[in-house]
Amino acid sequence: MNEKTDEQLLSAFATVLRRERQKAGLSQEELAYRAGKSMRYVSLLESCRHQPSLATLRGLCDGLGIKMSVLILALEAELKIGTASGPAVQT
Numbered sequence: 001m002n003e004k005t006d007e008q009l010l011s012a013f014a015t016v017l018r019r020e021r022q023k024a025g026l027s028q029e030e031l032a033y034r035a036g037k038s039m040r041y042v043s044l045l046e047s048c049r050h051q052p053s054l055a056t057l058r059g060l061c062d063g064l065g066i067k068m069s070v071l072i073l074a075l076e077a078e079l080k081i082g083t084a085s086g087p088a089v090q091t
Contacts, residue, residue, distance in 0.1 A: 010048040012078040016071065017060065018046045024064050034063030 021031050021042075028046070032039040036059050044050040045060075052060065061068045 006051075007048070008079065009075075010051060012075055013052075014046050014048045016074045016078050017042075020064050020066065020071065020074065021046075024066075026064070031060065031063050035059035 021028070024031075026034070028042045029039045032042045035042070035056070037056065041050065042060075045052060057068055057071065061071055064071075
């Protein structure tokens with residue numbers, strides 16, 4: 001099994017969340033409203049500074065209009081991309 005560091009996982013999640021939000025044509029503010037979170041919280045998630053709970057993941061996916069499985073599959077794909085070109089870590 002290929003282990004990923006928490007930092008790599010958070011970075012990949014941030015990338016996927018930002019990409020899915022932009023694909024949906026939503027601002028951070030609009031996604032936050034739809035997910036029942038603050039804009040600051042969404043910003044923290046997209047900048048790798050916070051780790052979401054499962055309930056938050058569900059709310060974000062509802063706000064994005066996607067299933068949780070879509071987000072998880074995109075996260076797994078992003079982790080593979082990060083492995084191919086080195087760690088996907090933003091500074």
